[in-house]
Amino acid sequence: MNTKDRIQYILNWIKQYCNIIKYQPVTLVIGVSGGVDSAVTSALAAKTGLQTIAVSMPIKQNNEQHNLSLKHLLWLKSNFNNVHTKVINLDKIFSLFQNTMNDFRNDLAFANSRSRLRMITLYQISQFNNGLVVGTGNKVEDFGVGFYTKYGDGGVDILPIADCTKTQVWEMASELSINQNIINAHPTDGLWEDSRNDESQLGLTYQQIEEAMDNSKSKYYEKYMQIRKTNMHKINPIPVCFFKDN
Numbered sequence: 001m002n003t004k005d006r007i008q009y010i011l012n013w014i015k016q017y018c019n020i021i022k023y024q025p026v027t028l029v030i031g032v033s034g035g036v037d038s039a040v041t042s043a044l045a046a047k048t049g050l051q052t053i054a055v056s057m058p059i060k061q062n063n064e065q066h067n068l069s070l071k072h073l074l075w076l077k078s079n080f081n082n083v084h085t086k087v088i089n090l091d092k093i094f095s096l097f098q099n100t101m102n103d104f105r106n107d108l109a110f111a112n113s114r115s116r117l118r119m120i121t122l123y124q125i126s127q128f129n130n131g132l133v134v135g136t137g138n139k140v141e142d143f144g145v146g147f148y149t150k151y152g153d154g155g156v157d158i159l160p161i162a163d164c165t166k167t168q169v170w171e172m173a174s175e176l177s178i179n180q181n182i183i184n185a186h187p188t189d190g191l192w193e194d195s196r197n198d199e200s201q202l203g204l205t206y207q208q209i210e211e212a213m214d215n216s217k218s219k220y221y222e223k224y225m226q227i228r229k230t231n232m233h234k235i236n237p238i239p240v241c242f243f244k245d246n
Contacts, residue, residue: 003168003171003172003174003175004175006164006168006172007044007047007172007175007176010044010160010161011044011047011048013160014028014044014045014048014050014158014160015048015050017158018048018050018132021132023130024130025050025051025130026050026051026130026131026132027050027051027052027053027126027129027130027131027132028045028048028050028051028052028053028131028132028134029052029053029055029122029125029126029129029131029132029133029134030042030045030052030053030054030055030122030133030134030136031054031055031056031057031118031121031122031136032054032055032056032069032072032073032076033056033065033069033136034056034064034065034066034067034068034069034072034182034185035065035068035136035182035185035187035188036169036170036173036178036182036183036185036187037136037137037138037161037169037187038069038072038136039072039173039178039179039182040161040169040172040173040176040178041134041135041136041160041161042054042072042076042134043076043176043178044160044161044172044176045134045160046076046079046080046082046083047080047176049082050082051082051084051129052076052080052082052083052084053083053084053085053086053125053129053131054072054073054076054083054084054085054086055085055086055087055088055121055122055125056069056070056073056085056086056087056088057087057088057089057090057117057118057121057122058087058089058090058091059090059091059094059114059117059118060091060094064185065185065188068179068181068182068185070087071179071181071182072178072179072182073085073087075178075179086125088121090114090117090118090121093117094113094114094117097113097117098110116155119133119155119156123155126157132157132158133155133156133157133158134156134157134158134159134160135156135157135158135159135160135162136161137156137159137161137162138161138162138164138165138166138168138169139162139163139164139165139166140165140166140206140209140210140213142159142162142235143162143235144209144210144213144224144228145202145209145224145227145228145231146227146228146230146231146232146233146234146235165206165210166187166206166207166209166210167206167207167210170183186198186199187199187206202227203223203227204220204223204224204227208220208224209224209227212224212225
């Protein structure tokens, strides 16, 4: 499938899904991080013609990342009359949470809590607007290495690009005329104050992971499998205690 056809397929899928929702009209709600995944997903949401609310939710955010999210919000507003944008600064709320939970201080847990705080924010907006929270996870993150505590991906209603590789996301970004600085930026989850990027955390580039996902003989396969095994609790369904006599 070429890039244009992939974009159209996703647009059709979103609209078809929204048509079966009992509450109408449906609003699409998405967090914009300044990264390429949320940029592409928010642009796709906007292109459906459905009311779309794009939200930037900085939490002690790197200025460069935040500026990219603001530029993308402006681009959305300039190109689509069905888009509403909002900047909700969560610094104070997160700082209060950190202080309250000081007896349980753990940097990784606090990083994940940033994502969950954004998720809560998106759902608050969504329920007020008869909305669906649109996730930004892609195939590599969601089904490959389980690396997806991103904007709202801790709990979402639909995942339009979840079957797209990162390479395909970059291709769609170019086709959609997404800001080139967003396309070129190092992918990051935006959850750490030191601004570490995805590839430094994973130890592989997205291209290397994609190669390993497609080829078990790849020199990156062993490293890929190590990452995958570590995160299988995110990829597998939640464990359930079933009774044999039920």
